[in-house]
Amino acid sequence: MALTPMMQQYLEIKENCKDCILFFRLGDFYEMFFEDAEKVSRELEITLTGRDCGLEQRAPMCGVPYHAAEGYIARLIEKGYKVAICEQVEDPSVSKGIVRREIVRIVTPGTLIDSNLLDEKSNNFIGCLLVDHSHFSLSVCDISTGEFLVTSEESSFTKSMDELSKYNPSELIIIENDYIKENEKVVKDISNRFNILINIKNYEKINNLDLIKKFNLQGIELKEKELLTTACLFEYLIETQKGSIGQITEIKKYDLNNYMVLDSFTRKNLELTETIRSKSKKGSLLWVLDKTLTAMGGRMLRKWIEEPLLSIESINNRLETVEEFVDNLYVSSDLREYLKNIYDMERLISKVSCGAANARDLISLKESLRYLPDFKAALSSCKSSLLKEIYSNLDTLNDIFILLDSSINDNPPLQLKEGGIIKQGYNKDVDMYHEAMHNGKRWIAEIEQKEKELLGIKSLKIGFNKVFGYFIEVTKSNLSAVPDDRYIRKQTLSNCERFITQELKEKEEQILGAEQKVIDLEYELFVEIRNQVASNIARIQKTAAYISTIDVLLSFSRVAYENNYVRPEITKDGLIDIKDGRHPVVEKVITNIFVPNDTYLNLTTDNIAIITGPNMAGKSTYMRQVALITLLAQIGCFVPAKSAKVPIVDRIFTRIGASDDLSLGQSTFMVEMSEVSNILKNATKNSLIILDEVGRGTSTFDGLSIAWAVVDYITKNIGAKTLFATHYHELTELEERVVGIKNYCISVKEHGEDIIFSKKNCSWWS
Known part of the structure; x- marks a missing residue:
């Protein structure tokens, strides 16, 4: 027995995506067969x-169901699977055999x-x-926003893991x-x-060089290994997205030395973006x-926290x-009121570029653009150099707003092939079809009345049937008129003749099939509009970046205002001088x-502080507090203190708490x-080191x-500023032996039924 033609087509397509679950479009459903069906049935309980x-x-x-x-x-x-989406790429009504199908996208x-599937x-x-023994190169991309970054360094495998932890990728290709x-x-x-999906690629040839060269590399040339990871990542994205990666408009190369280095231990110990125990943001x-107030600003804030500045x-x-x-x-x-009305422009324009945006997405983009002129005007009186720069360069994208406002209905349907997308007045043919759909009966009645009056035949009538369409029927006794x-004679019957006129024929063409014609035309126009918006992706991304920057800085200002933070003074002499510092999280x-x-x-004289005190006295909290205040200053945020230099x-290094890593043995x-x-191995005299209970x-x-x-x-050997908490009271002897070491302890006071811990300078033996 031989496979049916459709099943042959399915297996041929499946052969090209063996590592994926194939969603095979059949009418209004995506179907899965054989092992894929058994797997999906089990995993999704279908x-x-x-x-x-x-x-x-x-x-x-x-x-x-496809919808x-x-x-x-x-x-x-x-659950860790990859899904290949196979669509019908020709109209089943005109296909002479099996409908042609192709994989249009591989989802990993x-x-x-889709914003609904992402944080x-x-x-x-x-x-x-x-990566090898002494070098690594890393390229990363978020195709939902179009951000593409590349870096490399002559360094160890550990350093590459630190950089990976900053991005926490959901998928990784290892060459x-x-x-x-x-x-x-x-x-x-x-x-x-x-805990990510990993693909191992045997990749020896650098492809996509022409594609890579078109990007603005900001005057920086990519090294050979950077080209390799970039080209490999591009190849994978093109393979899975079937070429739809127009949202990537720029490749940014960065040097690890441009930002404060935070290794994975420090990010974890300082709980920068999630807590150690619950892995939650709170x-x-x-x-x-x-x-x-915007998703874009939220992502930029996270990025700034992960990358404190050195300038x-x-x-x-x-x-x-x-x-x-x-x-x-x-x-x-x-500014905050305007931001409340701005949607995620970065991810919206990425969907537009991929051809995945629907009419509602374009309306969300339009509503975001509506507030940009007022948003820019609010910046006009600002004095700071950064805000003046943004004001001068902020593109309000008014031409795109006008296009969308004039073309797309304010409340369009979710599906693109249901009609109701294009506004009245944007396209005369669409208007004509809509008029035909809504006024067809009136048109026919008006023609009938006009012909009765012109010919003087009161019994004249206009009829319709599926074979001949619309016709004018005249009894034989009135044929002379x-x-x-x-x-034009169309049909002869026993007691009457049926005719057609040019006017009636034109109206017939407009009325018959007007609904399907308008759906098809509206879809074509929508695709044209979407492509026109996509051609401006770089402009929209640049505007989105300015909005995100202001959103983050407004967030900093609100936190500062509500929590009594102060502006830190950035010193050049290596001095940390914090008065009445507070832990930003603990105090909340x-x-x-x-x-x-x-x-x-x-x-010089005070570069190592040895801190002693009872258990649960807050030594770790105090040291984290210093590290966080330092980090806050370097991301450009006010800090929780009375004053701070x-x-x-x-670099900030932390070694806090006891934990094992059984997964790594x-x-x-x-x-x-x-x-x-x-x-x-890695600290310098300009680093800040936090050590807690080393040797316990x-x-x-x-x-x-x-x-x-x-x-x-x-x-x-290092001379770095260091906070060293310990239970080994013998270490306090170092204050007398070594210049630069000072002892501190946590004092305890009773306050009603509460116990208060406070740090003070002390000598253990005094």
């Missing part, structure tokens, strides 16, 4: 049926573009990594080389650490700072803007009294030693020896 396929046994089959497919696809993606965890305030990155072949554990480690620094000028530009917003509440209030020049959630405290660190810190002690080793994972004397050796090494 009824498994069967279909005759030409073989002795029926093919297992299950399906989902509800996104939800099912999302569930499969969450890293290539989602609106988080990027969804896909990455491509090339196979000798290093990967010889170190199979590397791929396993990455998979365990990030309780993190991001939770405190996020007063953004004093850039930091002060942000601080100056925040200060102006704090001082000018009228402007801040107006019929004009030969206008009336603590139920008892939080005691502000001071910090003074420099590069903060230097440019090239590391005990608590091994994790601690790995983290301490990483700090000692072993015996007392061994632990004390380790702690003593670490402090000694930092003092003699």
Whole structure:
């Protein structure tokens, strides 16, 4: 027995996407067959049926309605599957055989573009990594926003993992080389650490060079290995999106030295974007700072937190803007009101570029653009250099607003092939078809009345049948009054004649099939409008970036105003001098009294603070507080303190708390030693080091020896500003022996039924 033609077509298409679940379009459903059907039926709890396929046994089959497919696809993606969407690419009514079908898109965890399937305030990155013993190159892209970044460094595998942790990709391509072949554990480690879909690519040839060269690389040439990861990632995106990646308008290369380096331990320990225990946003620094009003601003805020600046000028530009917003509440209030009405322009324009946007998406874009002129006008009186620059360069995109406002109905249907998309007055043919649909009967009645009056035949009537269409019927007794020049005989009956006129024929063409014709024409016009908007993608993305920047800075100003933050002074001499500093997160959630405290660190006389005190006294909280205030200053945000002088810190290192990593086969002690080793290898005198209870994972004397050796090494070989909390009181002897070391302890006071901890300068033996 032979397979049916349709099933042959299915298997031929399936052969090209063996690693995907194939959603095969049949009418109003996506159907799955054979193993895919069994898998989807099990995973999504859908009824498994069967279909005759030409073989002795029926093919297992299950399906989902096409209009509800996104939800099912999302569930499969969450379970780690890839889904290939196969559509009918020709009209079944005109097809002479099996309808031609093609895969139009492959959906993977890293290539989602539908906002309903994504966290609106988080990027969804896909990455491509090339790594060996002493070098790595990393390219990452969020196709839902069009952001594409590339970097590389002569560094270790650990450094590449730190950079990956910043983007936390949902999917990663690893280029196979000798290093990967010889170190199979590397791929396993990455998979365990990030819990992502990984593809191994044997990629030796650099393709897509012409495509890459068209991008503005900001005068920076990509190195060979950067070209390799970029080209490989492009190839994968083109393969899965079938070429629809027009939202990527720029490749940005960045140097790791342009930003404060934050390794994965530090991000985790400082709980920058999520808490350690619950992995939730609430309780993190991001939770405190996020007063953004747009999804775009929320994503940019997260990016700024992950990438503190090293340029004093850039930091002060942000601080100056925040200060102006704090001082000018009228402007801040107006801008925030406008932001409330702006949708996610970045993801909307990406959907437009991919051809995935519907009419409602374009209306959302139009409504966002409506407020841009007023938004820009509100910036006109601003004095800060950053806001003046944005005001000068902000494109209000008025031409795109006019196009959308004149063409798309304000409340269009969700589906594109139901009609009702195009506004009246935009296209005369659409207007004519709509008039035909709504006024056809009136037109016919008017022609009938006119012909009765012209010919003087009261019994004249206009009829209709499916064979001849519309016709004018005249009884044989009145045939002498019929004009030969206008009336064309169509049918002769026993007692009457039927005629057609040019006018009636034209109206017939307009009326018959007007509904389908207007649906087809509206769809064609919509695609033209969508393409016209897509041709302006770079302009829209640039405007979206300016809006996001203002949204984040307004968020900083609101947090500063509501929580009594102050503008930090960025110093050049390495001095940290914080008066009445507070932990930004703890003060928002603590139920008892939080005691502000001071910090003074420099590069000479006070560069290491050894902190002692009872358990639960808040030593870790205090040290995190210093680190967070430093980080806040370098992202351009005001800080929780009475006053603060903060230097440019090239790196913040943290070693806080006891934890193991069983997935990597590391005990608590091994994790601690790995983290301490990483700090000692990479810290400089311009770094800030936070160490908590180093050496506690072993015996007392061994632990004390380790702690003593670490402090000694930092003092003699690094000279970095360091906060070192310990239970080893013997370390306090170092204050008398080594210049630059000072002792502090946490004092305890009773306040009613509460206990208050406060830090103060002390000598243990005094």
